[in-house]
Amino acid sequence: MIPLAASGAPSVVTQMFGSGLIGVREGLESGIVVMILIAFAVKSGRRDALKWIWAGVGVALALMIGTFLIIQFGTSTVSSLAAELIAGIASIVAVVIVTFMVLWMRKASASISGELKSGLSTAMAAGPAAVMGLAFLAVGREGLETALLMVGYAESSSNGPWPLLGLLLGILVAVVLTVLLYRGAVRIDFARFFYYTGLFLIVVAAGIAGYGVHALQVYGWLPGLHNIAFDITSWYDQSAWYGEVLQGIFNFRPEPTRLQVIVWVAYVAIVGTLFVMRGRSPKRAGPAPSTKSDSLSVSS
Structure with missing residues (x-):
């Protein structure tokens, strides 16, 4: 059987799949925020505020796309060594923010939900600029997080605009889901959705951290570039479909350095534990089985 990588398809598919999944997760999170703001404005009899909400959303979306384009193409005019430094620093910053x-x-x-409604009520009393600013800040932080998550695709993005296309398609899917949610056509168990996609993002962020560590090792800011933890290149084909998938989504390398492995394991263990523990209550552990209808309610 001919490997899928021979036609170049896996590189395209995996770049689009990984960024698309991020787009769906972050887009739905942003969509819920917009849904709450719009529903509260409508039920408060302030439809005039809708255009300013959408204006803030539009600016936030432009910020996300602009940040992504800078991350993806901003290092094309500098030397390869300088590009490693920029990529390394950007990766570490991205991991911290994410x-x-x-x-x-x-x-x-x-x-x-309650915080957004309270903030929008105050903003509507203050004027259009305040409403636009609230929508921008509420959605912009998700957009910035989305763009920074795309740092992990910087190394493989030179083949074309596929990560950006996958991201936009994922956001489009999130928009459709948000509209259906708003109209009551579908129901999603938000607790489980955000719990498991949150765990997924932690693993993605760990890969970005490892990618950043390697970039800084190449530049010389971190030691241990030649201290290889393990080398499975003798049987692991990075150009095969599974290699493309693991590299495209999780930045996996078949010959990581010891420092990369230490950082990856420590990040997943520490942040993963904090993530799980922050969702626990004294009476119940793990993701709640409810749909978070109270916390994400759009009722006034």
Whole structure:
């Protein structure tokens, strides 16, 4: 059987799949925020505020796309060594911000609906600029997180715009789901959805951390570039479909350095534990079986 990689398809598919899944997860999270804001404005009799909400959303979306394009193409005019330094620093910054946002959402999801409604009520009293600013900040932080998550695709993005296309398609799917949710056509167990996709993002972020560590080792800021933890290149084909999948989504390398492995394991263990523990209550552990209808309610 001819490997899928021979036609170049896996590279395209895996880049689109990984970024698309991120787009769905982050897009749905942003969509829920927009859904709450719009529903509250409508039920408050303030339809005039809708255009300013959408204006803020549009600016936030432009920020996300602009940040992604800078990450993807911004290093094309510098030397390869300088590009490694930029990629390494950007990766570490991305991991820090994404970690904060994932842990924050895990803890704050129970009160986010009430906070958004209170904030929008105050903003509508203050004026259009305040409404637009609230929508921008509420959606923009998700957009920035989305763009920073795409740092992990910087190394493989030189083949074309596929990561960006996958991201946009994922966001489109999230928009459709949000509309259906708003109209009551579908129901999603939000607790489980955000729990398991949150765990997925932690693994993705661990791969970005490992990618950043390797980039800084290449540049010389971190030691141990030649201290290889293990080498499975004798039987692991990185150009095969499974190699493309693991590299495209999780930044897996068949010959990681010891420091990369240490950072990856430590990150998953520490952040994963914090993520699970922040969702626990004294009476119940693990993801709640409910759909979080209270915390994500759009009723006034």
